[in-house]
Amino acid sequence: xxxxxxxxxxDELEGIVGKENMLVDQEEMIDYSHDEFSLSDISKFxxxxxxxxxxxxxxxxxxxANRENVPVTPRGGASGLCGGCVPSxxxxxxxxxxxxxxxxxxxxNQMAVVEAGVRLMDFYExxxxxxxxxxxxxxxxxxxxxxxxxTNAGGARAVKYGVIRNYIRGLEVVLPSGKIIQPGGKLMxxxxxxxxVNLFIGSEGTLGVITKAIIQLxxxxxxxxxxxxxxDNLEKAIETVPYLIHRKILPLAVEFVPREVIEIxxxxxxxxxxxxxxxxxxxIIIDAASEDELDKMxxxxxxxxxxxxxxxVFVADNPKKQEQVLEIRSKVYEAIKAYTLEILDIVVPRxxxxxxxxxxxxxxxxxxxxxxxxxxxxxxxxxxxxxxxxYENGTIIPLPEEEWxxxxxxxxxxxxxxxxxxxxxxxxxxxxxxxxxxxxxxxxSEEEISLMRGIKDHFDPNRxxxxxxxxx
Amino acid sequence: xxxxxxxxxxDELEGIVGKENMLVDQEEMIDYSHDEFSLSDISKFxxxxxxxxxxxxxxxxxxxANRENVPVTPRGGASGLCGGCVPSxxxxxxxxxxxxxxxxxxxxNQMAVVEAGVRLMDFYExxxxxxxxxxxxxxxxxxxxxxxxxTNAGGARAVKYGVIRNYIRGLEVVLPSGKIIQPGGKLMxxxxxxxxVNLFIGSEGTLGVITKAIIQLxxxxxxxxxxxxxxDNLEKAIETVPYLIHRKILPLAVEFVPREVIEIxxxxxxxxxxxxxxxxxxxIIIDAASEDELDKMxxxxxxxxxxxxxxxVFVADNPKKQEQVLEIRSKVYEAIKAYTLEILDIVVPRxxxxxxxxxxxxxxxxxxxxxxxxxxxxxxxxxxxxxxxxYENGTIIPLPEEEWxxxxxxxxxxxxxxxxxxxxxxxxxxxxxxxxxxxxxxxxSEEEISLMRGIKDHFDPNRxxxxxxxxx
Numbered sequence: 001x002x003x004x005x006x007x008x009x010x011d012e013l014e015g016i017v018g019k020e021n022m023l024v025d026q027e028e029m030i031d032y033s034h035d036e037f038s039l040s041d042i043s044k045f046x047x048x049x050x051x052x053x054x055x056x057x058x059x060x061x062x063x064x065a066n067r068e069n070v071p072v073t074p075r076g077g078a079s080g081l082c083g084g085c086v087p088s089x090x091x092x093x094x095x096x097x098x099x100x101x102x103x104x105x106x107x108x109n110q111m112a113v114v115e116a117g118v119r120l121m122d123f124y125e126x127x128x129x130x131x132x133x134x135x136x137x138x139x140x141x142x143x144x145x146x147x148x149x150x151t152n153a154g155g156a157r158a159v160k161y162g163v164i165r166n167y168i169r170g171l172e173v174v175l176p177s178g179k180i181i182q183p184g185g186k187l188m189x190x191x192x193x194x195x196x197v198n199l200f201i202g203s204e205g206t207l208g209v210i211t212k213a214i215i216q217l218x219x220x221x222x223x224x225x226x227x228x229x230x231x232d233n234l235e236k237a238i239e240t241v242p243y244l245i246h247r248k249i250l251p252l253a254v255e256f257v258p259r260e261v262i263e264i265x266x267x268x269x270x271x272x273x274x275x276x277x278x279x280x281x282x283x284i285i286i287d288a289a290s291e292d293e294l295d296k297m298x299x300x301x302x303x304x305x306x307x308x309x310x311x312x313v314f315v316a317d318n319p320k321k322q323e324q325v326l327e328i329r330s331k332v333y334e335a336i337k338a339y340t341l342e343i344l345d346i347v348v349p350r351x352x353x354x355x356x357x358x359x360x361x362x363x364x365x366x367x368x369x370x371x372x373x374x375x376x377x378x379x380x381x382x383x384x385x386x387x388x389x390x391y392e393n394g395t396i397i398p399l400p401e402e403e404w405x406x407x408x409x410x411x412x413x414x415x416x417x418x419x420x421x422x423x424x425x426x427x428x429x430x431x432x433x434x435x436x437x438x439x440x441x442x443x444x445s446e447e448e449i450s451l452m453r454g455i456k457d458h459f460d461p462n463r464x465x466x467x468x469x470x471x472x
Numbered sequence: 473x474x475x476x477x478x479x480x481x482x483d484e485l486e487g488i489v490g491k492e493n494m495l496v497d498q499e500e501m502i503d504y505s506h507d508e509f510s511l512s513d514i515s516k517f518x519x520x521x522x523x524x525x526x527x528x529x530x531x532x533x534x535x536x537a538n539r540e541n542v543p544v545t546p547r548g549g550a551s552g553l554c555g556g557c558v559p560s561x562x563x564x565x566x567x568x569x570x571x572x573x574x575x576x577x578x579x580x581n582q583m584a585v586v587e588a589g590v591r592l593m594d595f596y597e598x599x600x601x602x603x604x605x606x607x608x609x610x611x612x613x614x615x616x617x618x619x620x621x622x623t624n625a626g627g628a629r630a631v632k633y634g635v636i637r638n639y640i641r642g643l644e645v646v647l648p649s650g651k652i653i654q655p656g657g658k659l660m661x662x663x664x665x666x667x668x669v670n671l672f673i674g675s676e677g678t679l680g681v682i683t684k685a686i687i688q689l690x691x692x693x694x695x696x697x698x699x700x701x702x703x704d705n706l707e708k709a710i711e712t713v714p715y716l717i718h719r720k721i722l723p724l725a726v727e728f729v730p731r732e733v734i735e736i737x738x739x740x741x742x743x744x745x746x747x748x749x750x751x752x753x754x755x756i757i758i759d760a761a762s763e764d765e766l767d768k769m770x771x772x773x774x775x776x777x778x779x780x781x782x783x784x785v786f787v788a789d790n791p792k793k794q795e796q797v798l799e800i801r802s803k804v805y806e807a808i809k810a811y812t813l814e815i816l817d818i819v820v821p822r823x824x825x826x827x828x829x830x831x832x833x834x835x836x837x838x839x840x841x842x843x844x845x846x847x848x849x850x851x852x853x854x855x856x857x858x859x860x861x862x863y864e865n866g867t868i869i870p871l872p873e874e875e876w877x878x879x880x881x882x883x884x885x886x887x888x889x890x891x892x893x894x895x896x897x898x899x900x901x902x903x904x905x906x907x908x909x910x911x912x913x914x915x916x917s918e919e920e921i922s923l924m925r926g927i928k929d930h931f932d933p934n935r936x937x938x939x940x941x942x943x944x
Contacts, residue, residue, distance in 0.1 A: 108714040108823035131718055152663045163661055165670070166638050179919045185895045186821035188851035189635055191624045191674050192897040192904060193916055193942055194924045198637070198670035202663050219720040242580040246603055248691040248761065289720065289765060296761070349658035351580035379660040423657045425664040432664060444665055447651045451931065452666045458926035470665055 002089050002467075003069045005047035013050060013092070016060045021098070023049035032093045035080040035433075038341050038388075042083045042434050046073065046093035053098045055172055055180050055211040062209070063178035065092060065464045073466050074205040076147025077119060079140040081343050082433030084151065084204045088468035096146050099211060102126040111169060111186045112215045116146025133220035135161030138429065139333065146210045152202035154429030156253035156285075159378035161218075163429065165201050170214030173200055173207075176460040186214055199455070204431050205466040207459040221287035224252065225294045226316040226325050229305045230278020234258075235354040236309050237282045241378050242351070243304060244284075249297055254378035255283040255329060256353075260391060261336065261372045265328050267394075268335035273328060274321065277311045282377060283329055332374065339389035339396055341408055342435070346419045347428030350380040359418040360384050367414075369407045381428035386411050416442045432470045440471055474561050474939075475541045477519035485522060485564070488532045493570070495521035504565045507552040507905075510813050514555045514906050518545065518565030525570045527644055527652050527683040534681070535650035537564060537936045545938050546677040548619025549591060551612040553815050554905030556623065556676045560940035568618050571683060574598040583641060583658045584687045588618025605692035607633035610901065611805065618682045624674035626901030628725035628757075631850035633690075635901065637673050642686030645672055645679075648932040658686055671927070676903050677938040679931045693759035696724065697766045698788040698797050701777045702750020706730075708781050709754045710826040713850050715776060716756075721769055726850035727755040727801060728825075732863060733808065733844045737800050739866075740807035745800060746793065749783045754849060755801055808844065811861035811868055813880055814907070818891045819900030822852040831890040832856050839886075841879045853900035858883050888914045904942045912943055 005013075013022060023029050026045060034043040052058050065072045071091035078085050087093045096117035104113040107130055114123060121141035127134045138153035147153075149171070154163040170184030173196075183196040200207055231237040234256060241254055258280050266273045275281065284301060288294045302313040316322040333343070348356050357373050360382075364371040370387040388404045389396050416426055416439045425443045426436050440449065449471050456463070456472070463472070477485075485494060495501050498517065506515040524530050537544045543563035550557050559565045568589035576585040579602055586595060593613035599606045610625035619625075621643070626635040642656030645668075655668040672679055703709040706728060713726055730752050738745045747753065756773060760766045774785040788794040805815070820828050829845050832854075836843040842859040860876045861868050888898055888911045897915045898908050912921065921943050928935070928944070935944070 106821075106823075107718065109821045110714065110717055111821070152667070154661045154663070158661055162634075162638060165667075166634060175919070175923075181917055181919050181923075183920055185897065187819050187895075187897060187900070188822070189626045189630055189819050189853055189900040190897045191626070191817075191899045191901050192908075193674075193912060193920070194679075194927060195624070195637075195670060195674050196920060196923060198667060198673075201670075202665075202667050207666075219717050219722050222720060242582065245582055245691050246579065248694060250691050288761075289768070293761060293765060345663075347659050347661050349578075349581045349583070350660070351578075381661055423659075425657065425659060425662045427663045428659070428661040429663050436664075440665060445653055447647070447653050448655055448665070448668060451647075451653075451668060454930035455666055455927060458930060459923065 002071050002091060005070055005091060009064065009068055009070060010048060012064055013048065013061065016057050017050055017052055021051040021053070032075065032095065033086070035078045035083060035085050037081055037083050037435060042086055044086055044088050044090065046087040047090045049093045049095060051095045051098045055174050058094065058174045058209050058211060059178040059180055061092065061094065062174055062176055066176060066178070066462055069462065069464070071464050071467050074209045076116065076144030077142050079143045080147065080151065080433060081430050082435035084431050084433035084469060085147070086434060088434060094209065096144060105130045105132065106186065107132065109186045110217050112217055113212065114145050114215065115212055116144060116210050118145045119143065120145070120148065127217055131220065132217040134167065134215065135218055136164050136167060139330065145213055149201055149210055149213055150203065150205045151431035152429070154381065156255055156376050158376065159254060160250050160252050165198065167216045168197060168201055168213055169216050171197050171200055171210055172212035174209040174211055176208065176465045184214060188216065204433065204469055206456060206469055222289050223291055223294055224285060224287045225298060226322050227284045227298060227301060228275050228314040228316070228325060229282040229284065230275050230311045231280050231282065231309065232278060232311060234280045234357055237280055238354040238377055240282065240305055240308050243308065244301060247300055247304060249300055251284050251378065252287045253285040255374065256377040257281050257283065257329065257332065257374040258372060261332055261374055262328060263394065264396065265332045265335040269328060269331055271324060271328055274325065275312065275314045283325065336372065336385060339387050339398060341386045341388045341404060344384040344386065344415060345381070345427045345430040346384065346415060346424055347381045348419060348422045348424035350378065352422040352424065353377060353380055353382060356382055356418055356422055360415060363411055363414045367407050367410055369404065369411060371411065384415060412439060419443065434468060437470065474543050474563060477542055477563060481536065481540055481542060482520060484536055485520065485533065488529050489522055489524055493523040493525070504547065504567065505558070507550045507555055507557050509553055509555050509907060514558055516558055516560050516562060518559040519562045521565045521567060523567045523570045527646050530566065530646045530681050530683060531650040531652055533564065533566065534646055534648055538648060538650070538934055541934065541936070543936050543939050546681045548588065548616030549614050551615045552619065552623065552905060553902050554907035556903050556905035556941060557619070558906060560906060566681065568616060577602045577604065578658065579604065581658045582689050584689055585684065586617050586687065587684055588616060588682045590617045591615065592617070592620065599689055603692065604689040606639065606687065607690055608636050608639060611802065617685055621673055621682055621685055622675065622677045623903035624901070626853060628727055628848055630848065631726060632722050632724050637670065639688045640669060640673055640685055641688050643669050643672055643682055644684035646681040646683055648680065648937045656686060660688065676905065676941055678928060678941055694761050695763055695766055696757060696759045697770060698794050699756045699770060699773060700747050700786040700797060701754040701756065702747050702783045703752050703754065703781065704750060704783060706752045706829055707826040709752050710849055712754065712777055712780050713822065715780065716773060719772055719776060721772055723756045723850065724759045725757040726848070727846065728849040729753050729755065729801065729804065729846040730844060733804055733846055734800060735866065736868065737804045737807040741800060741803055743796060743800055746797065747784065747786045755797065804846065808857060811859050811870060813858045813860045813876060816856040816858065816887060817853070817899045817902040818856065818887060818896055819853045820891060820894045820896035822850065824894040824896065825849060825852055825854060828854055828890055828894055832887060835883055835886045839879050839882055841876065841883060843883065856887060884911060891915065906940060909942065
C-alpha cells in the first residue's frame with residue numbers, strides 16, 4: 001500500500017533537516033512507537049523519526065512523502081490514550097518536539113502565539129508570567145499544544161470555560177500537499193468563509209500538520225476554592241449539578257470520584273483524604289473576584305447540597321488544604337495506571353451520567369471486571385477505567401491476561417451501546433485514534449462518516465497523513 | 473446554468489408542502505427578493521417561495537432540486553447585510569419561517585432545542601422564562617436562529633461570552649443530497665471525528681439547510697451595569713481596554729461610538745444622552761453576581777479610565793438610566809439607516825482598532841465621503857458605515873447618487889486593504905454573502921479558498937444550494 005523509506009528517501013530527508021534531527025536506530029525509536037495506551041498490540045515502529053524545526057522543512061517532507069507514497073505521522077507529547085500518534089504504517093514519524101517556542105504573549109490583543117511543540121506546562125508558565133490566564137486544563141501537562149489542538153482536548157474546567165476549541169483563534173498548518181496556510185488570526189471573531197481553523201481542531205493530524213497556534217487568553221480569576229461534598233450515592237451527587245447552575249453558581253469544575261479510587265490514590269501518595277464519610281464525592285472548584293464572593297458561593301453550595309442529602313461539606317479554604325485535595329484528585333490516573341487496560345472517554349448529556357454509571361456498575365458485575373469510574377460531572381464526560389486487576393479489602397490484586405483479555409471488547413461494546421442510547425459520543429476529549437475506530441459507527445451515521453471521508457480525500461488525496469486513524 | 477422552475481416542478485413542490493405553503497405571485501414574493509442590504513442591484517426574485525414545515529419536506533425539496541438542477545436558497549429572518557439569503561439565480565426560495573418552535577429548554581442539561589426559524593426575540597424569551605441565559609446578543613432580534621448560526625453571528629458580548637459558535641452543540645441539517653444528519657448532541661464536549669457542527673456554523677447556507685439546533689445555555693448574571701466614559705480621542709479610549717483586562721475586569725461588552733452618531737440617535741429618539749463632554753465614548757457594560765461586586769468593578773474601571781485621560785465617568789446605576797443609555801446605543805443603526813449605503817464588518821486584532829479607524833478618517837477626508845465608524849472595542853469588530861449623505865452642523869443632508877456611486881467601491885478597497893495589512897478579516901460577524909465576495913481574496917489565501925471550494929464540491933456536487941455566495 002505504501003512504499004518503504006529507502007536510502008534515497010533517507011538521503012533526501014537528511015538534506016532537509018540534517019542528520020542530527022533524524023533517528024533510524026530501533027533502540028532510539030522505541031519511544032516513538034507508542035503513546036500512553038497500555039497494550040502493545042497497536043504499537044508500531046516508524047522507519048525514521050524526523051525532528052523538524054520549521055514549517056518550511058515540514059512542507060518539504062510532506063512533498064517528498066507525497067511523491068514517494070510514504071506515510072507521515074505527526075507527533076506531539078504522545079500523552080494520548082488511543083494511539084492517535086502511532087505510525088501504524090511505519091514511514092516517517094514527524095516529531096514536533098523541537099518546535100517548542102512560545103513566540104509571543106501579546107497582552108494588548110490578549111493572544112499568545114506558540115509553536116506546536118510547546119508543552120502545556122511551559123505554556124501555562126509563560127502565560128502566567130504576564131498575569132493572563134489560559135483556562136482549559138487537560139490533565140496531562142506534558143502534552144504539546146499541537147496535540148492538544150489536534151484532539152480538541154477538554155479537561156475539568158470545560159463547564160465554565162469551555163474546551164480548547166473555544167480558545168484557538170488562528171493556526172499555521174502544513175497541508176499534505178506541502179502548502180502552508182495560516183487560517184484565522186489574532187481575531188476574537190470571524191465570519192469570513194468556512195471556518196478551517198475549527199476543522200483542523202480535533203482532526204487528529206489527518207488533515208494537516210499544525211505547526212503554530214494563536215491562542216486567546218483571559219483575565220485570571222483572583223481566587224479559587226475547592227469544596228468536597230460526600231454523598232452516599234452518585235445519583236444524588238449528580239442531581240445537584242443542574243440545581244447549582246440554576247442558583248447561578250457556575251463552578252470552574254465539578255468532578256465526581258468514588259471513595260475506593262480516592263483511597264487508593266491517598267495511599268499511593270501517602271496523603272490523607274480529609275473527608276471520612278460518603279461513598280462518592282463531588283469535588284467542586286469555584287473561582288471568583290474576591291474571597292467574599294467565594295464565601296457567598298460556598299455558602300449557597302453548602303446549603304443546597306445539604307438540602308439534597310449530601311452527608312457533609314468540606315471546604316478547602318486555605319492554600320494548603322486546597323493543594324492537598326487537588327493533588328489527590330490529579331493523581332488518580334497515576335495511582336491506578338499500572339493496573340489500567342484502557343481509559344474510556346464517553347461523553348453523555350449531563351443528566352444521563354448517573355444512569356450511564358449505573359450501567360457501568362451492572363457491566364462490572366456481569367462480566368466480573370473492575371471498572372472504577374469517575375470524571376467531569378458538570379460536562380457529562382465519564383472516564384471509566386477498564387482494569388486488569390481486582391480490588392479487594394483495600395488491596396489491588398493484578399490479574400493474569402486470560403482473566404481480562406476477552407472482557408475488554410465486551411466492556412467497550414456494552415458501554416458504547418449505552419452511550420449511544422443516551423445520545424452520547426465515544427470521545428469527549430481524547431479523540432478516536434486507533435482504539436476507538438471500530439466503534440465510530442456506534443455514534444456517527446454513515447452519512448456523517450462519508451462527509452468526513454470526503455473532506456479527508458480533498459485535503460489529503462494520497463492519504464499520506466496519519467493513515468489508519470479515526471475512520472481510515 | 474440552472475433550469476427554471478417549470479409547472480411540473482411546481483406541481484411536485486405542491487405535492488410536498490401543499491399549495492398554502494407556496495408563493496409564486498411576484499407581488500407576494502417581493503419581500504423574499506432581498507435582505508437588509510441597501511442597494512437593489514443585488515436583489516433577485518425567486519421563482520417560487522416555499523414555506524416548509526419539516527426537515528423531511530426539505531429533504532424532498534432538495535432531492536427534487538438536485539434532480540431538476542434548480543437552485544435552492546435557504547432564508548431565515550433576512551436581517552443580513554450582504555445578500556447572503558438573496559436567491560441570486562432565482563429558483564426555489566426556502567423560507568424557514570414556519571419552523572418556529574422552541575422544542576425544549578432542558579434545564580438539567582443546560583441546553584435548548586429549537587427549530588431554525590425561531591426568532592432571537594422569541595428564543596431569549598423562552599430561555600429567560602426558565603431562569604437560564606443565552607449570552608450572545610447579535611443586535612437584530614428579528615433574526616432567526618438558523619441564520620444566526622449560518623453566519624456565526626457575534627454581537628457586542630463576544631469579549632466575555634464568545635460568539636454563537638461557542639454555544640451550538642448539535643444541529644439537524646438537510647444535506648443537498650436530501651439526507652438528514654444530526655451531528656453533535658446535548659453534549660458540552662466531543663472529540664469524535666471531524667467537527668461537522670462547526671463546519672456548518674458560518675457556512676452561510678451553502679453546505680446544508682440547518683433545520684434544528686441544540687444550544688447550550690448558561691446561568692444568568694445577577695446584575696448588570698453600564699458605564700459611559702467620554703474621551704477626547706479614540707486612541708486613548710481604545711488603549712484602555714487591554715489594561716482593564718489586565719486588571720482582571722472582563723466586561724460583558726465594550727463599545728466605542730463617536731459623539732456625532734450618538735447625537736443623531738438621541739435626536740432621532742427624542743432622548744437625551746447623559747454625557748456632555750467628549751468626542752468619543754466607551755460604553756462599558758459589566759455583569760456580576762452582586763451589586764457590591766459591580767460597585768468594586770465600577771470603581772476600578774473609573775479610577776483606571778481617569779488615569780488614562782478619560783474626561784469623566786458616567787455610571788448608569790439604576791435600571792432607568794441603564795435603559796436610556798442602552799436604547800440610544802442599540803438604535804444607532806436605525807437612526808442612520810435611511811442614509812446608509814453599506815455597513816462594513818471588518819475585524820482586526822484589538823490593538824489595531826485605533827489605527828484602522830484613523831485610516832477610515834483619512835479615507836473619509838480623501839474621498840470626501842461621510843464614514844461614521846463605531847463598533848466593539850474589545851473584540852476588534854469595527855462597523856464603518858458608508859453613507860449617502862453628509863453631516864453638517866448637526867444636520868444630515870442626503871446626496872444624489874452621482875455624488876456617492878463611484879466612491880463605494882473605493883472605500884471598500886481602501887479599508888479592506890488596511891484590514892489585510894493589520895491581520896484582519898473582512899467579516900467579523902455578518903458573513904460574506906454576495907457583497908463581500910469580490911474581496912475575499914484580500915484576506916484569504918488561494919489555498920484556503922481552494923480548500924473551501926473542495927468542501928463545497930463534496931457536500932453539494934451539483935451546486936444547487938445557495939449558489940453565488942462566499943466564493944462561488
